[in-house]
Amino acid sequence: MNKRLDSEISSSGGKLEDRQCADSAVESNRPPGGEPARAGLGSGGERGTSSDLRASELIIDSLGAEYDGLRDDYVRSRSSSTLFHLTGWSRAVERAFGAGRRDLVATEGGRIVGVLPLSSCRRALGGHYWISAPWGVYGGPLADRPDISAQLVAVARERAEAAGVGRIELRCREDPGLGELVASDLYCTFRKPLPEREEDVRRTFPRTERKALRHAAERDDLWVEEGHHLRPDLERLFLSSKRGLGSPGLPERWWDALEAELGEQYVLHAARRGGELLAVSLTFLHGGEAAMYYIGTAPEANRRYRATTFLIASCMEWSVRHGYRLFDLGRSRRDSGACTFKVNQGFEPEPLHYRFALSSAGAGVPSFHPSNPRTALLRRTWSRLPLWACGALSGRLATFLP
Incomplete structure (x- = not known):
């Protein structure tokens, strides 16, 4: 039986104090199949003792909107983060387009160590698919370590499949190292130091x-x-x-x-x-x-x-x-007129590493x-x-x- 998270978050360091269990602060926001995921490791990657496990257990779950400020503090602390990882972007797309939030947060030792912004977007012919981050050009997991990123995506895939969602799209700016996902090289981005x-x-x-x-x-x-x-x-x-x-x-x-x-x-x-x-x-x-x-x-x-x-x-x-310190001119499709224009402005194209998790027979990479x-x-x-x-x-x- 799931217990409700009754922790409080301190104002510094992104710490989750006195966490009793791994459940979300708002259970009603959890999609079908949305049990909290745990992966406890002691030092050196081995399964630790009970005291080690409490200190180092990796927990992945949803958090309620009351924790948005803490999440954003974590995002801003990461040099590889983008504006599209902020909760304000997720709230804006939900407010304007009704795209429900399916965000995941990873905690370890009572601290946030990773986030995966996700929104449930409507399909024109019915159903939904999840995107990180929709109406944006960047997204995907943001974490302290690659293994945490992989865990975030794995939990997202489990929940999407349980909810009957056939596709997850991760708009990664950098290679996420998730070789089992379908890759797309349709887009590139244009950035240069100022x-x-x-x-x-x-x-x-x-x-x-x-x-x-x-x-x-x-x-x-x-x-x-x-x-x-x-x-x-x-x-x-x-x-x-x-x-x-x-x-x-x-x-x-x-x-x-x-x-x-x-x-x-x-x-x-x-x-x-x-x-x-x-x-x-x-x-x-x-x-x-x-x-x-x-x-x-x-x-x-x-x-x-x-x-x-x-x-x-x-x-x-x-x-x-x-x-x-850096100026970003946004993404364009490879070999498009916009791509050529940006090169003519002195920007060099960098490939974007979009990834797709397909969990149903009819799902595919978007072609529209x-x-x-x-x-x-x-x-x-x-x-x-x-x-x-x-x-x-x-x-x-x-x-x-x-």
């Missing part, structure tokens, strides 16, 4: 892009504006840009949820020419990294003024001024993406829709496109 001085930022761009940046500033008089008041402009231009690419945008409820949960962890910038709005971007801030994640551009803004290149350079300069030729007609049709129709339909479709 220089110490703001005036050196533009030297990191290739010569042709440096020339375009000089023209943007000196000939076209482009300038940068900053502030959260730019959000409506971002929503509008992002939807328009996605329509041009033949893809749905994001509904207003997503931007609302993002602002409510993570509003202090991003900054908005706009590129303007006089009073004309050319582009707006949203840059996430986490640890020492700044990540330009969303951008919307006005029609002809790039062809005439190279607005995106100007905004990338401006955001990089802003990041240097504010002490950030723009690189699939079968989506070409849908994309052409979408790009011809009026913007109001794209907005209305995006609100419905976004739930199924995590």
Whole structure:
């Protein structure tokens, strides 16, 4: 019989005090088959005595929302963590898209030693699948040791199978070393260190892009504006840009949820020419990294003024001024136009190590993406829709496109 966790968490060090058992703080949030997992080891990896076991037992389970702050403290302490590992991201996707949280937390000796953010996302034709982390580009297990990461994934697979979920998707930035999972090399990411001085930022761009940046500033008089008041402009231009690419945008409820949960962890910038709005971007801030994640551009803004290149350079300069050490330009599909564009900005592609756990006969790696030729007609049709129709339909479709 399961006992309820009646521990309290101290305010420092991420310690779970006086833990009586391995159960979650909120048993009602546990999915079917969601028994706590235990793996006790003494020193040297051997099974220890009862006193050793109490000190070193690895316990994997769900924790209630009241422990989100402690989890986030752990995430921020890990150099390999991302903003998508924070509980604020999980809360935002649950608030906007109804994707229930299935997060797992590993504790050892009363301390958090690993987390695996997971959300249960709806399928358009019924059923669910679990993703770490949906509507984000990074995710997967985050732990003190590789064996803890493997245990987190193993428990997730057990619970998913018990819940009738056929697929788990782990959006790992680095190789998780989980050879038994199905790998995908569809995406790569683009990151580079920032220089110490703001005036050196533009030297990191290739010569042709440096020339375009000089023209943007000196000939076209482009300038940068900053502030959260730019959000409506971002929503509008992002939807328009996605329509041009033949893809749905994001509904207003997503931007609302993002602002409510993570509003202090991003900054908005706009590129303007006089009073004309050319582009707006949203840059996430986490640890020492700044990540330009969303951008919307006005029609002809790039062809005439190279607005995106100007905004990338401006955001990089802003990041240097504010002490950030690395700039992330986000993921793109290999061999896509976006991939080529990012290389032309002086970024080198790094492979993303997405992994899939398939537990049912009909489950497979997702194939509904723009690189699939079968989506070409849908994309052409979408790009011809009026913007109001794209907005209305995006609100419905976004739930199924995590």
